[in-house]
Amino acid sequence: FKADVVSFYDLNGTIIPWVSELKYLGVDLLHGMYLKINVHYNKVKFFTSFNAIYAKLGSSASAETLVHLLKTNCLSALLYNLEAVHLTKTNINQLTYPLDRSFIKIFHLKNTDSIRLCQYYMYQLPVEMLIDMRKLLFWQKIRNSDCDLLRHFFGYCSAGLFDTLCNKYNLVINRKLNRNKIVGNMYEIVRSNID
Numbered sequence: 001f002k003a004d005v006v007s008f009y010d011l012n013g014t015i016i017p018w019v020s021e022l023k024y025l026g027v028d029l030l031h032g033m034y035l036k037i038n039v040h041y042n043k044v045k046f047f048t049s050f051n052a053i054y055a056k057l058g059s060s061a062s063a064e065t066l067v068h069l070l071k072t073n074c075l076s077a078l079l080y081n082l083e084a085v086h087l088t089k090t091n092i093n094q095l096t097y098p099l100d101r102s103f104i105k106i107f108h109l110k111n112t113d114s115i116r117l118c119q120y121y122m123y124q125l126p127v128e129m130l131i132d133m134r135k136l137l138f139w140q141k142i143r144n145s146d147c148d149l150l151r152h153f154f155g156y157c158s159a160g161l162f163d164t165l166c167n168k169y170n171l172v173i174n175r176k177l178n179r180n181k182i183v184g185n186m187y188e189i190v191r192s193n194i195d
Contacts, residue, residue, distance in 0.1 A: 026081045037085050039094050045077035046098045054105065066106045067122045074102070075130070083134035096127045120194050129186045133179070136165055140177050 020031045021038060028038035053069050078098060087095075100115050107118050119126070125133070139162045142154045154162075166173045169185045 027085055037091055039091050042078050042080060043098050046074050049074045049077050050102050063106050070102055079130060079134060082131055083138040092128050099127055120190055125186055132165055133182050136177060136182055
């Protein structure tokens with residue numbers, strides 16, 4: 001049994017190729033029955049920027065300096081555009097790996113508990129919480145938008161997820177969620193898990 005391959009053409013008459021992966025607005029989408037995201041390129045960009053910083057400063061810089069540079073320069077590459085898509089637990093684990101490896105390199109650690117403690121004392125939230133925070137802020141902008149269409153899409157597609165995340169982090173759902181309140185509530189959860 002051999003199926004005929006249907007060809008699709010664009011407006012210029014050229015064939016649109018079948019691909020297994022597509023980059024759209026900086027997010028790598030994978031083929032499949034459900035929307036899947038490839039976070040490999042985010043990890044590559046993170047490691048590229050972190051290794052460039054570490055190569056310049058190395059062990060001569062303090063751990064505080066390296067972690068500050070990691071937060072300000074590298075995390076944005078790791079989390080780029082991910083607030084707009086649904087991530088699986090596998091995606092979250094894949095994104096956690098580079099952050100953990102960077103802390104291992106900075107602090108010369110060997111076990112997971114030490115990594116979590118160093119991240120806690122350096123005020124570094126876990127990757128899952130960082131993504132949730134970005135989602136909350138993203139959805140809040142859409143929810144408070146002047147555009148009726150955006151607010152309609154939010155109500156239809158994201159309002160339930162927004163409420164779930166607010167409940168997860170004990171946030172009061174109102175018109176103004178600020179970043180400091182979200183981070184404060186997230187740190188309380190991390191602190192309770194550390195103790």
